[in-house]
Amino acid sequence: MKIGIEDFEIDSAHYTQGITEKCSNVHGHTFKIDVEVEGEKNQEKNGMVIDFGTLKNAIEEVLERWDHKFIVPEDRVEEINLEGPFNMELKAIEKNSATTENMAELIAKDIFQKIEMPVKVKLYEGSNSYAVYNYQG
Numbered sequence: 001m002k003i004g005i006e007d008f009e010i011d012s013a014h015y016t017q018g019i020t021e022k023c024s025n026v027h028g029h030t031f032k033i034d035v036e037v038e039g040e041k042n043q044e045k046n047g048m049v050i051d052f053g054t055l056k057n058a059i060e061e062v063l064e065r066w067d068h069k070f071i072v073p074e075d076r077v078e079e080i081n082l083e084g085p086f087n088m089e090l091k092a093i094e095k096n097s098a099t100t101e102n103m104a105e106l107i108a109k110d111i112f113q114k115i116e117m118p119v120k121v122k123l124y125e126g127s128n129s130y131a132v133y134n135y136q137g
Contacts, residue, residue, distance in 0.1 A: 003049050004036035004120075005056055010067040012091070014098035026070070031100075032124040033107065035059050037117045050115060058114040062107060066091055071098040100125040101133070108135035 013028040039049040069091035072080060077092050095102040104123040111119045112135045124130040 001041055001049050002036050002038045002120075003052070003055075004034060005052065005059065006034040008033040008035070008059060008063055010063050012066055012069050012071050014071040016097050016099050029125050031066075031103070032127075033059075033063065034122040034124075035111060036120040036122075037111075037115065038120075039117045050117065055115065059111060062110040062114065065110075066103070066107065071103065073097060099131075100129070101131040104131040104133040105135070108133045111135075112137055 010031050010033070011028060012031060013026055015026050016023045018024070035055070037050060037055060041047055041049055069089050070080075071091045071093060073096055074092035074094055075096070077090060080090065082088050093102060093106055095106070100123055104121045107123065108119045108121040111121070116137070118134070118136045120132065120134045122130055122132045
């Protein structure tokens with residue numbers, strides 16, 4: 001059985017090597033995240049695949065590590081040098097680019113590690129562009 005929770009949001013900055021030069025500029029998005037998990041109902045215990053509250057807490061814990069961060073490939077962290085009257089918290093990722101596709105994959109894996117169930121993450125970059133990643137473990 002599959003269950004899910006929709007409409008989580010994080011605000012993060014990144015840059016990518018996209019088609020246009022615009023993508024290589026540091027820029028931000030409001031990312032919307034929908035999460036679906038798959039499992040068997042525990043009929044003896046409570047008839048649930050997983051309690052929605054437990055799932056929500058796990059997702060929020062993972063997303064907190066992504067929210068209001070500058071997402072960069074970990075092999076480029078040493079090259080980042082921004083100064084000003086602001087805070088800059090980096091989220092280094094083990095990928096070569098901070099794309100929506102890579103973010104969806106890493107978020108799904110992080111959620112899986114918390115709940116140990118197959119996870120599907122649909123990550124929207126803005127309102128109508130998205131990546132979907134299924135992680136089975």
